[in-house]
Amino acid sequence: MTDSASGRPGGRDPDALIARAGLHGDPNRDQHFLVDDRVLDRVPGYLPADADTSHVLEIGAGTGALTDRLLAVADRVTAVERDPRLAAFLREEFAAAIEEGRLRLVEGDALEVDFPDDATASVSNLPYGVSSEVTFRLLPIGIPLVLMFQREFAERMAAEPNTPEYGRLSVTAGHYADVSVVETVPKEAFDPAPAVESALVRAVPRAPEYAVPDDEFFLRFVTAVFTQRRKTMRNAVRNTAHISGLAEPDAVVAAADEDLMGARAGELAPAQFAELASLAWDVGAPEAEP
Numbered sequence: 301m302t303d304s305a306s307g308r309p310g311g312r313d314p315d316a317l318i319a320r321a322g323l324h325g326d327p328n329r330d331q332h333f334l335v336d337d338r339v340l341d342r343v344p345g346y347l348p349a350d351a352d353t354s355h356v357l358e359i360g361a362g363t364g365a366l367t368d369r370l371l372a373v374a375d376r377v378t379a380v381e382r383d384p385r386l387a388a389f390l391r392e393e394f395a396a397a398i399e400e401g402r403l404r405l406v407e408g409d410a411l412e413v414d415f416p417d418d419a420t421a422s423v424s425n426l427p428y429g430v431s432s433e434v435t436f437r438l439l440p441i442g443i444p445l446v447l448m449f450q451r452e453f454a455e456r457m458a459a460e461p462n463t464p465e466y467g468r469l470s471v472t473a474g475h476y477a478d479v480s481v482v483e484t485v486p487k488e489a490f491d492p493a494p495a496v497e498s499a500l501v502r503a504v505p506r507a508p509e510y511a512v513p514d515d516e517f518f519l520r521f522v523t524a525v526f527t528q529r530r531k532t533m534r535n536a537v538r539n540t541a542h543i544s545g546l547a548e549p550d551a552v553v554a555a556a557d558e559d560l561m562g563a564r565a566g567e568l569a570p571a572q573f574a575e576l577a578s579l580a581w582d583v584g585a586p587e588a589e590p
């Protein structure tokens with residue numbers, strides 16, 4: 301593909317896009333545009349080889365540098381952008397793709413707009429201020445994701461038990477998908493440069509290797525006990541009933557395996573949380589709304 305506006309080989313030049321948009325990224329609006337062509341060109345390739353790219357969803361399209369690369373691999377792209385100035389620019393810059401029905405631009409907040417029902421994958425350089433909320437809107441859809449995060453967040457998402465990074469985020473993200481960090485990205489790859497390094501994560505959806513009686517309760521239970529990660533599970537289960545919604549936390553502690561109750565949350569594998577959450581569901585009298 302050639303950048304029709306710049307004549308460069310490859311996708312549209314990210315610096316030229318910013319110049320044409322005529323604005324500077326505003327960090328207060330989570331605007332850090334990816335300007336390293338090599339990174340941009342690699343991003344869509346992190347989708348699994350067998351991913352269906354018929355309809356790719358992009359959150360936070362900015363000046364469209366990634367949108368352009370997505371249009372090169374996808375049949376259709378839906379791009380969400382909250383900033384009206386960027387949305388207006390994208391409509392002009394990508395008028396041909398919009399006209400052809402290959403690009404749909406949704407101007408609005410990614411936390412509020414409806415995502416398309418038939419999206420087959422999402423590839424996004426996320427607005428970091430809402431990356432967690434957006435990710436937990438995307439994960440339950442069950443499509444492959446390639447998402448850029450702050451590096452620390454990415455590493456927490458992909459962490460294994462018994463590491464400092466392992467926590468609520470690792471277990472809850474891992475409930476929906478196999479999560480891995482596929483590339484770390486330096487600050488200089490962005491304009492303006494963010495305060496911290498970034499990383500690209502791939503999430504491949506799959507059913508968890510354990511069963512839980514209720515997804516919502518499982519996630520709530522895990523969230524609750526990790527608020528007391530320095531305590532034994534025995535104390536964490538007892539002290540966090542107001543979060544997990546357990547009316548009878550002592551009954552859970554009494555019925556649970558001694559070894560599990562003596563461990564700390566950071567030492568338990570997802571399947572062990574599932575075992576405990578199932579027990580808690582049966583004997584702990586969870587309330588619907590804590």
Ligand SMILES: C[S@@+](CC[C@H](N)C(=O)[O-])C[C@H]1O[C@@H](n2cnc3c(N)ncnc32)[C@H](O)[C@@H]1O
Nearest residue numbers: 330332333334360361362382383409410425427
């Ligand atoms: C990190 S920039 C990425 C821009 C572009 N995709 C790129 O890679 O250069 C995030 C973009 O998300 C937009 N944004 C910020 N908050 C948003 C929200 N709540 N909903 C939708 N877009 C948002 C910003 O205006 C910005 O364009």
